[in-house]
Amino acid sequence: QKEVEQNSGPLSVPEGAIASLNCTYSDRGSQSFFWYRQYSGKSPELIMFIYSNGDKEDGRFTAQLNKASQYVSLLIRDSQPSDSATYLCAVNKHSGYALNFGKGTSLLVTP
């Protein structure tokens, strides 16, 4: 089992809709969870982090964490074509500071 798993997509949503991106992880000792956005040919850009169970909202983005189910999700409300990118889920390793990344979910927002 991979340490961080994501559906590779592509996930296609119409402009204005809610995009839901999901991630599961295997290390129960993980404490820190991150979502990065990566445009083609660019570096990963941090968009959200969450450390506690529940929801965390920042503008159009909501991160959701369920440690019992080892599940992290990212919701993007009012999706825009500029949100089209690959979204990477990252989880810290063994309660330390290094991160394991999923392979990313490709999101396409169509006008």
Place this chain on the structure above:
Amino acid sequence: DAGVIQSPRHEVTEMGQEVTLRCKPISGHNSLFWYRQTMMRGLELLIYFNNNVPIDDSGMPEDRFSAKMPNASFSTLKIQPSEPRDSAVYFCASSLVGGGENEQFFGPGTRLTVL
């Protein structure tokens, strides 16, 4: 803040040559991470330093790879000798860890092509 700085941005070399990638972390950050990204394997951690000391190098593929951090503002990743399978984008990231926080910020990356 200038962000994480990496050089060169692109490197094309021939098999067997030595390659040195450079990174300047964000000022004030105490941890530095080297990653490699390929289509097949995604983003993989190679090594990370905390306060200039290597903490986890379990991702370094083999002895051909070495990394140093001589001071808080500079790190190098060296590949000697390089092989075509080393072709990838290499990212450096830095963070200020401690106090429960661990957000990492990435540099623009170095695209390495080994012919």
